[in-house]
Amino acid sequence: MLRQTFLHIAGIGQETEAALWKEGCNDWEHLLDNFNRFSVGAADREFVRRQIKSSIRSLETRNHQFFTKSLGLKEAWRAFPDFRESCVYLDIETDGGQSGSSITTVGLFDGKDYTCLVRGHDLENFRDIISRYSMIVTFFGSGFDLPVLQKRFQDIKFDQIHLDLCPTLRRVGLKGGLKKIEKELSIARGEETDGLNGYDAVLLWRRYERLGDESALERLIAYNREDVVNLERLAEIAYERLHEDTLRRAGLFLA
DNA sequence: ATGCTTTGCTGCCACGTTGT
DNA sequence: ACAACGTGGCAGCAAAGCAT
Numbered sequence: 489m490l491r492q493t494f495l496h497i498a499g500i501g502q503e504t505e506a507a508l509w510k511e512g513c514n515d516w517e518h519l520l521d522n523f524n525r526f527s528v529g530a531a532d533r534e535f536v537r538r539q540i541k542s543s544i545r546s547l548e549t550r551n552h553q554f555f556t557k558s559l560g561l562k563e564a565w566r567a568f569p570d571f572r573e574s575c576v577y578l579d580i581e582t583d584g585g586q587s588g589s590s591i592t593t594v595g596l597f598d599g600k601d602y603t604c605l606v607r608g609h610d611l612e613n614f615r616d617i618i619s620r621y622s623m624i625v626t627f628f629g630s631g632f633d634l635p636v637l638q639k640r641f642q643d644i645k646f647d648q649i650h651l652d653l654c655p656t657l658r659r660v661g662l663k664g665g666l667k668k669i670e671k672e673l674s675i676a677r678g679e680e681t682d683g684l685n686g687y688d689a690v691l692l693w694r695r696y697e698r699l700g701d702e703s704a705l706e707r708l709i710a711y712n713r714e715d716v717v718n719l720e721r722l723a724e725i726a727y728e729r730l731h732e733d734t735l736r737r738a739g740l741f742l743a
Numbered sequence: 744a745t746g747c748t749t750t751g752c753t754g755c756c757a758c759g760t761t762g763t
Numbered sequence: 764a765c766a767a768c769g770t771g772g773c774a775g776c777a778a779a780g781c782a783t
Contacts, residue, residue: 501751527780561769582763586766590763631768632762654761655769665761686763 489731490547490570491515496558497539504528506738516540550574552622556649561630564651567623568727571649572599575623577719580633581689581712583697588640592693595712599720604709615641621648625723627666627715628654653722660729666715673725675718681711 492515494505504527513519513526520540528536539558546554547570555567568575577597582590594605594614598621605611614637618624626633630652638646654666662669667685670677684707692708695701 498752504750533779580763584763586763628761628768631760631766635767636762652769658760658770663760686761688763690763 489734490555490566491517493543493559493563493566494519496543496555496560496563497536500528500536502738509735509738516544520544550622552649553647556647559649561650561652561655564623564649565656565727565730567649568625568651568723571623574621575599575625575649575651576618576621577625577716577723578629578633579626579712579715579719580636581686581693581708582636583693584687584690586636588636588638588642591636591640592689593708593712594637595709595716597713597716597720602713602717604712606705606709615644618644618646618648623649623651625651625653625719627719627722628652630655651723651726653719653726656726656730657722660726660733662726666718669722670718673722675721677714677718678710680707681714684711 492509494500494508495502508519508526508528511526513522519526520537523533523537542554543558545551552567552571552574555571556564559567575598577599579595580591581593581595583592584590591611592607594611596603596605596617603617605614605617624634624646629650631654634646634650638644657663657669662672664672689708689711692704692711695704696708
């Protein structure tokens with residue numbers, strides 16, 4: 489619903505956006521073509537016109553930075569379908585600390601392939617890999633994963649659209665940790681990783697490091713893989729439900 | 744032109760929540 | 764247990780629309 493979005497423009501909020509929809513203004517092009525017919529509330533009209541043009545152009549040129557800034561964390565979900573083909577599902581594990589150097593693994597899933605970068609092996613590749621994506625999907629990433637990654641890779645500028653499923657799912661009534669929400673939605677886990685949590689990932693790493701136990705690392709990676717792969721389904725659900733809720737709250741109904 | 748109203752923004756605070 | 768961050772409510776403010 490990115491093309492139907494107007495509240496990413498300063499001066500336009502939920503009310504004004506809902507009013508535009510009700511007046512039959514269904515997307516950016518329609519507003520530009522019939523600009524004088526619509527009220528934009530308290531917003532500066534010329535500013536709105538410029539921002540709509542920028543929005544159209546930014547989507548055409550895949551300029552995700554424009555949407556990172558204008559949508560913010562709260563409305564990032566609206567960009568999911570349009571940027572899905574260049575998004576990465578991400579989850580890190582640590583050795584228990586919260587400093588940058590505590591990162592042990594970074595799991596990355598692009599919708600097809602899973603990669604796990606491991607400390608002491610290929611963690612440095614994170615810089616190059618992350619720069620290929622326009623959107624990052626996490627669970628609680630704004631509170632944990634991204635700040636820790638930023639400490640570890642200080643030269644990286646995270647300019648991707650960030651869909652943090654934790655606050656996003658809470659808006660549609662799905663609250664709690666990742667495992668709890670998965671259960672609520674009947675998203676199953678494999679046998680060898682069922683019941684594991686983030687702290688187990690810490691212990692598995694320590695076991696691997698201290699004893700050289702490769703099977704502990706394998707189990708840790710299997711756990712991490714499940715975390716990131718499941719994020720895709722969660723993102724789909726979050727989008728569907730929020731889309732529906734947003735239209736309903738605006739006074740519109742799905743056919 | 745003027746003043747009232749609407750709308751949204753910003754800053755502030757305490758609070759709650761999550762990850763490993 | 765720990766650190767970090769978002770959230771929500773609230774108050775005050777600014778800008779634009781609208782009626783006069």
